Amino acid sequence: MRIVVRRGLTVPLKGAPASRVDRDIVPSRIGLLGDDLGHRRVEPLVEPGQPVLAGTPVLRDRADPDLLFCAPLSGRVERIETGRRRRLAALVIAADGEDQRRAFDVSRADDAWGLRALLLEAGQWPALRARPFERIAAPRTSPAAVFVTAIDTAPHAPDPRPLIQERGDHFARGLAAVRLLTDGPVFLCQAPGPPLSTGDAQLRVVDCAGPHPAGLVGTHIARLWLPRRGEVVWHIDYQDLIAIGHLLATGRIDPFRIVALSGPGSRDPRLVRAPQGADLHALVGPDAASGAKVILSGPVLAGRESAFLGRYHRQVTVLDRPPPRRTHWLLDALRQARRPAPFIPTQSLERTLGSTAPVVPLLRALSIGDVEAATRLGCLHLAEEDLALATYVTGGQTDFGRRLRAVLDHLEREA
């Protein structure tokens, strides 16, 4: 199968990463972030100061006690930060550098429910996310389809193909495991080229050709399996899939991810092997060019400023921090009186969405918070990352990702 995104948009950015992988990173500190949990409320299972192994559960979901979040590295819990509305902001672990990993019993993981139990127990379940709403998949449900994203078209993203080929066994093992989770199809979305796995009736290998939004899972869902009312689809990225394969093969979790460290603010842009939740200041610090910098966890458009690497991010983008602009109260009042300011549709806006959804009507509905129209125009299967290009093209005045989240939150409360 093949899908082609004819109209996409490439954002020019300096500092593309070299393709070698730097494996000499010594992690000092890692953080699990509340931002990665979505609407889930979690309770800590550990106290500050307590020693943990890689794979020790440290957080538990309040509504779903089976859903555990595990420490990626061995070390000692440093602090637990509480954020707004008493939600977890970050759980920080100081690594001891010994990399002791807890062993899991993988003998039961041959059937669907045994596999689920293992993924939940080992903290690998949050790798699976569900759409609509882009949340961590609910453990006791089954999706109508699963999307395995083995393509990344964001600027400076690592190329998945060599990373998958290097660990072909674990990838195949993970793919076989994911097939147990659903009775529906499994879509393996890859960049055009030799298939990364042999397809069959359930596993469909899809070549996704074209510029940037071609690699986003929102594009794949819209083109391949638009969820019907009440249907849920899950998606997982290739590195998390490899980690699941590693867990099944060895009985120990694989907390390391290959992350692109790039951007105009980086002196040595390259790929690094870093643990989940790595401390970005420690990671970037030695190689940052001089001057004030912004460190984004994630790609340049959809990333967020963060102290730690996000659970789902495979990129760290270092940008020059723009100098604070001199402002005048009157000019400010004239410029940004009401938010969201109306946007002006241009031709480049048409290139920002990989699906066939009418872009301008959809963005208009989102910017005024018209839930009904946005739903009809296909906002349900989208997430913040899908609208990052639209935000960029309209000059960043309206954060369409946040408007989308507000609409999705409303729909989720109603559902």
Next chain:
Amino acid sequence: MRGGVWHRDTLAWLIVAATLPAAAGAIAGFGVAALEAMVWTLLAALGWQLVFLWTRAQPVSPIAVATAFAVGVLAAGDFQPWQMLLAASFGIVLGEQIFGGWGRNIINPAVATLAFLYFAFPATPVPTGGAPLALAVVPGALMLLVTGVLSWQLLLATLVGVMATSLAMDQAAGAVLSQGSALFGLVFLAGDPVASSATRPGRWFQGALAGVLLVLFGWHDGVFDGPRAVVLATLVASLFAPLIDAAVIAATIRSWRPPDA
């Protein structure tokens, strides 16, 4: 970094820059009347922008300059100042500000202003620019096409509409397109990115509609009246844009995976 350079105000200045040669051409061709029309329209537009900034917190926008230019080019007649102010107030308020400002309007404020002028004061003659004005429109049109502010589909559909209807009516399409006022209206009023159709296929329909109507409205007794025809054609085409969009969206959604098996 998360926001590109295509800010709302950047686009407004870009459109102003694109209209500038045509505005200069109009002042050179029509004399002081064009300049007066621009000044009165700009004053009214700025006044109403400030009123809406004060009462409804709507951001002011430099697009008012482009609106004033358009009125100056297409209504360089012998209008009284109060007539211009009245028409511009009508156009700015009901065409733009009342919907929430530039970007949320459904018709171009210059079109509303000009339609008001033509209907309320039909006895005042309006000069039609010739080939020099048409030439002055071309660089601005190219600039908007290259930057993607003006949709090439829309412009092409308009030209096809003009040519096909001219052919059917046995008139010369060149006579329409070489008239500066008509060409100016087609590029800057009918091609307005905000008031035109919001969907890609919809722009083909809307552009063709504007082109067909321009030729149909324009010819009277062997004379082509560009300004009135292009304003009315754009007005009707803009009013049809939401209907066209609704049809296109309905067809698009039907082509998706059906919601129930």
